[in-house]
Structures are given as C-alpha cells and as structure tokens.
Amino acid sequence: MSNPEPSPPSTHPAPVFAALGDATRLELVARLGDGQAHSIAQLTDGLSLTRQGVTKHLRVLEQAGLVKSSRVGRENQFSFAPEPIKLARSYLDTVAEQWDSALSRLKAFVEA
Amino acid sequence: MSNPEPSPPSTHPAPVFAALGDATRLELVARLGDGQAHSIAQLTDGLSLTRQGVTKHLRVLEQAGLVKSSRVGRENQFSFAPEPIKLARSYLDTVAEQWDSALSRLKAFVEA
DNA sequence: TATAAGCGCAACTAGGAGGTTGCGTTATGG
DNA sequence: CCATAACGCAACCTCCTAGTTGCGCTTATA
Numbered sequence: 389m390s391n392p393e394p395s396p397p398s399t400h401p402a403p404v405f406a407a408l409g410d411a412t413r414l415e416l417v418a419r420l421g422d423g424q425a426h427s428i429a430q431l432t433d434g435l436s437l438t439r440q441g442v443t444k445h446l447r448v449l450e451q452a453g454l455v456k457s458s459r460v461g462r463e464n465q466f467s468f469a470p471e472p473i474k475l476a477r478s479y480l481d482t483v484a485e486q487w488d489s490a491l492s493r494l495k496a497f498v499e500a
Numbered sequence: 501m502s503n504p505e506p507s508p509p510s511t512h513p514a515p516v517f518a519a520l521g522d523a524t525r526l527e528l529v530a531r532l533g534d535g536q537a538h539s540i541a542q543l544t545d546g547l548s549l550t551r552q553g554v555t556k557h558l559r560v561l562e563q564a565g566l567v568k569s570s571r572v573g574r575e576n577q578f579s580f581a582p583e584p585i586k587l588a589r590s591y592l593d594t595v596a597e598q599w600d601s602a603l604s605r606l607k608a609f610v611e612a
Numbered sequence: 613t614a615t616a617a618g619c620g621c622a623a624c625t626a627g628g629a630g631g632t633t634g635c636g637t638t639a640t641g642g
Numbered sequence: 643c644c645a646t647a648a649c650g651c652a653a654c655c656t657c658c659t660a661g662t663t664g665c666g667c668t669t670a671t672a
Contacts, residue, residue, distance in 0.1 A: 402521055402522060402523045403521070404521075405526075406521025406522065408513075408514070408517035409514055409515070409516075409517035409518025409519070410630090414514055417595060418598075421595055421602065423602030423603050424602075427649095429647080429649085437630085437632090438632065439648085439649080440631080440632070440650090441630070441631050443650080445630085448629090461640075462639040462647070462648050462649070463639090463647095464648080468599060470599050473595055473599075474596070477589060477592045480585055480589045483529060484586070484589070486530075486534070487535065487582050490534050490535030490536075491535050494535050522659095539618075540618075541618060549661070550661075550662065552619095552620090552661080553660070555620080556659085556661080560659095573618090573669060574617070574618050574668065575617090575619080576618080576619065576620090
C-alpha cells in the first residue's frame with residue numbers, strides 16, 4: 389500500500405460510483421465517516437472477511453480518492469476524504485436537474 | 501428482456517452505485533435524461549459497441565431501477581427513472597453530513 | 613408478400629473483482 | 643532481546659462482467 393496510484397483528482401465520476409458500488413466498501417466508508425483514522429486491523433474487526441480482503445477494498449477506495457492512508461509506526465491509518473463524494477453528488481444533481489427541466493419542457497409542449 | 505427481475509425498489513444504494521460505476525452506462529443515463537424514450541438501436545448509435553453490449557448495460561440499469569422498458573411494436577423503448585438517483589443522492593448527503601458533524605465535534609473538542 | 617429493421621436468446625471468450633492462504637518484514641512492548 | 647501485532651507482497655482460485663458472434667423470431671414497410 390502507501391502508493392497505489394495516488395491518481396489525479398479525476399473529474400470523472402464513474403470510478404467513484406464504482407468504488408461505492410459494493411456493500412463492504414460502503415460499510416468501510418460509513419465507519420470512516422466518524423472523522424477518525426482507523427488502522428486496517430480495526431476496520432477488519434467485525435467484517436467477515438480477512439485483513440487482506442479489507443486491504444484490497446481500501447486500495448480501491450484510495451484509488452477513487454475516497455480515502456487517504458498514512459503509515460504511522462507499524463499501522464496504516466486510513467481516513468475519509470470527502471471530495472469525491474461532493475463530485476458524485478454534483479453529478480447526480482446534474483442528472484436530476486436535466487431530468488426535471490426536460491420534463492417541464494415536455495409538459496409545456498403538451499399544454500401549448 | 502422485458503423481464504430482467506423488476507427487482508423491488510431496493511433501499512440499498514450499493515447496486516445503484518454499481519450500476520452508475522461504468523462510463524458506458526453513465527453515457528446511457530445521460531442520453532435518457534432528456535425525458536424521451538429511446539430504442540436500443542437508437543442508444544447503440546454512436547457508442548462503439550454492439551447492440552447486444554448495449555442491451556446488457558440496459559439490463560443492468562433496469563435491474564438497478566434506473567431505467568424502465570416497454571415494448572412498442574418491434575422496438576423496446578427505454579426511459580429514465582429518477583427514483584434511484586434520489587436514493588443515491590440522499591445516501592451521499594447522509595455521508596457528507598455525518599462527516600461534517602464529526603468534524604465539528606472534533607473541532608469543538610480540540611478548542612475546549 | 614418479400615425484405616429489412618429491431619430484438620431476444622444462447623454460447624463463448626478474455627479479463628478483472630473479490631476473496632483466500634502463505635510467508636516475509638517491520639515495529640511495539642514486556 | 644524475543645514474542646507478537648500489524649502489515650505488504652505474491653500466488654492462487656472462483657465467479658462475474660463486458661464484450662462478441664451467430665441465429666431465429668417478430669413487426670414494419672416498399
């Protein structure tokens with residue numbers, strides 16, 4: 389770990405959605421949403437998969453920019469990073485807005 | 501098609517995110533966001549993959565509830581369905597809010 | 613009534629995702 | 643200084659995904 393392609397901020401939301409498209413990773417994100425840093429062992433606890441499995445998920449989250457890691461002592465501390473969440477949210481906002489305005493245009497056309 | 505597991509509304513956002521986690525499917529969603537119904541052949545046009553490939557993607561979107569289909573004549577008309585988008589958005593809002601409140605609690609703690 | 617458009621189904625392939633195990637390395641702590 | 647906790651790396655496995663092709667069925671249309 390510690391260098392799984394820091395990957396530029398990536399303006400494309402698909403990888404972010406893909407990273408969020410897994411129940412285990414959503415659970416990890418939820419746990420990291422407490423603002424605290426957690427070690428891999430901590431995050432593994434309670435999840436029914438091995439530490440290496442968790443590590444792989446964290447790597448995916450990190451490549452999507454949703455998580456940042458820093459080695460402290462013998463532990464690898466992971467913490468949440470909110471930027472991609474905002475990106476994803478604004479994308480969904482765009483889609484919803486496009487949909488709404490398309491609908492009202494259609495409605496106006498029908499009523500005309 | 502016509503019956504690829506209508507799948508109950510599904511309150512879990514992971515499948516929705518997974519469906520959105522693909523550039524081709526995001527493109528399809530964007531095209532369907534115009535509020536119009538489009539046939540598979542229409543949606544295939546301009547995408548560099550076969551009709552069957554597009555069909556598979558549409559099936560994924562349909563299982564996630566993001567798209568609805570109805571056979572009309574010899575065409576299968578697909579249209580956008582906004583509910584899962586709202587679900588995903590509210591989930592992202594929850595995460596962001598959890599993050600913000602956790603941060604302000606930490607800040608208050610430090611300043612105390 | 614042929615022909616063509618639009619589709620569904622099934623089989624197949626290559627590659628990636630999720631998951632495991634085994635083993636070696638580096639820090640902590642008694 | 644030695645045991646152990648926390649990792650990283652690599653190999654491996656299974657299953658799903660994205661994509662293709664071939665074929666046959668149904669619906670429009672010239």
